[in-house]
Amino acid sequence: MKIYDISMPLYNGVPGWPGDTPYTFGLAWTKEETGSVNVGKLSLSTHTGTHVDAPFHFRDEGKKLNDLPLELYAGKCQVMDVSHMTSITANSIKEKVPKGTKRLLLKTMAWRDRSVFPETIPHIEREAATVLASLGVELIGVDVPSVDPLDSKDLLAHHSLLAHNIHILEGLVLDSIEEGNYELIALPLALQGSDASPVRAVLRTL
Numbered sequence: 001m002k003i004y005d006i007s008m009p010l011y012n013g014v015p016g017w018p019g020d021t022p023y024t025f026g027l028a029w030t031k032e033e034t035g036s037v038n039v040g041k042l043s044l045s046t047h048t049g050t051h052v053d054a055p056f057h058f059r060d061e062g063k064k065l066n067d068l069p070l071e072l073y074a075g076k077c078q079v080m081d082v083s084h085m086t087s088i089t090a091n092s093i094k095e096k097v098p099k100g101t102k103r104l105l106l107k108t109m110a111w112r113d114r115s116v117f118p119e120t121i122p123h124i125e126r127e128a129a130t131v132l133a134s135l136g137v138e139l140i141g142v143d144v145p146s147v148d149p150l151d152s153k154d155l156l157a158h159h160s161l162l163a164h165n166i167h168i169l170e171g172l173v174l175d176s177i178e179e180g181n182y183e184l185i186a187l188p189l190a191l192q193g194s195d196a197s198p199v200r201a202v203l204r205t206l
């Protein structure tokens with residue numbers, strides 16, 4: 001069965017949220033030093049590359065990563081092309097998303113040059129969260145670093161999605177993925193108490 005990798009490759013210098021901990025990988029021990037093995041060492045933000053946000057990221061009382069069910073991140077999903085939109089509106093969701101969609105990935109194509117952090121991205125409008133919830137959506141994924149505008153302080157989309165119990169997956173790579181139905185697997189690491197986690201996100205055809 002074909003697996004489509006929809007994760008950002010991680011490498012030294014991969015762009016991250018401005019000012020956040022840079023991603024670095026190197027060898028802590030080399031085979032020459034140990035006589036037997038190479039051993040890598042990572043330094044990274046929980047928001048590195050393709051990642052899930054736990055509610056604790058933007059709400060002190062919010063659930064932490066290990067409080068969230070893994071079922072959210074594995075199962076049937078729909079990919080919807082929104083590449084012509086500057087923001088994701090309630091109407092566009094109403095028109096295109098069938099009732100009963102539990103996981104929805106939005107292909108905005110707004111982050112074209114992945115070697116630099118984007119300057120502007122489309123965001124999800126507050127009213128769209130209400131419509132998403134009424135359709136049964138529990139997980140929303142985007143191919144940009146945030147569901148809010150990058151300079152947002154109130155994080156309206158994050159909060160309105162959470163108010164409807166909709167969880168967030170960010171930084172997907174959907175360039176070669178066509179609209180349609182797939183199986184998603186994007187499991188977070190078992191980071192106890194965390195606000196977020198990088199994931200290896202993949203799609204499989206049904």
Ligand SMILES: N[C@@H](CC(=O)c1ccccc1NC=O)C(=O)O
Nearest residue numbers: 017020047053145146147148170
């Ligand atoms: N809330 C944004 C991310 C965010 O705000 C952020 C991510 C990493 C490091 C710092 C951040 N924000 C403010 O300092 C998001 O999850 O889309």
